[in-house]
Amino acid sequence: MVCCSDSVTEYVQTIKDLSCEVLDHMAQGLRLPDKSLSCLIKDDDNDSCFRVNHYPPFDDNNNIENSINYPLVEFREHCDPHIITILRSNDMGGLQIYSKDNPWISVPPRPAEFCVFVGEALQVLTNKRFLSVKHRVLANFRKQSRISMMNLTWGEYKKLVFSRRLRDQRLEFFELP
Numbered sequence: 001m002v003c004c005s006d007s008v009t010e011y012v013q014t015i016k017d018l019s020c021e022v023l024d025h026m027a028q029g030l031r032l033p034d035k036s037l038s039c040l041i042k043d044d045d046n047d048s049c050f051r052v053n054h055y056p057p058f059d060d061n062n063n064i065e066n067s068i069n070y071p072l073v074e075f076r077e078h079c080d081p082h083i084i085t086i087l088r089s090n091d092m093g094g095l096q097i098y099s100k101d102n103p104w105i106s107v108p109p110r111p112a113e114f115c116v117f118v119g120e121a122l123q124v125l126t127n128k129r130f131l132s133v134k135h136r137v138l139a140n141f142r143k144q145s146r147i148s149m150m151n152l153t154w155g156e157y158k159k160l161v162f163s164r165r166l167r168d169q170r171l172e173f174f175e176l177p
């Protein structure tokens, strides 16, 4: 068992409440029964996990041209596999999201705001009414560390998915013929 300071415990609880609130709005928008999505993450012993990522400064002045042509990826592109992610970072950029029309859009770092990612499990549960977005983190020209922290729901599900090496094919099982 990991013991955290009171402020971390309080932060995690607040983020969990926020995740539930977002899921309740989604359920309402889809005309689903009240709390039908948030109940999935509400139990006190649910397996949500809190993670802090640290990306050290990176300032490759000697290799600027190369870095423009080949962006240095620190966290490779992926969709979060679980239900919902609530992410917050310091004021260092690097996070990008993928869109078919405009590949790799930079997400401005705004420490006072949260970034919400729909997870693949939520995409499947809502029959693609909400889509999980691919994202990655670049290293290029970061003068100071980027720190991000996120609360990930269904931590055990994520572990299971990756341990089974389903990886890129994992959503194919849910596609209708």
Ligand SMILES: O=C(O)CCC(=O)C(=O)O
Pocket (backbone or CB within 6 Å): 051, 053, 075, 080, 087, 089, 095, 135, 136, 137, 148, 150
């Ligand atoms: O650190 C970030 O900004 C993103 C990290 C991320 O996508 C993840 O941990 O799943």
Ligand SMILES: [Fe+2]
Pocket (backbone or CB within 6 Å): 078, 079, 080, 135
């Ligand atoms: Fe992610």
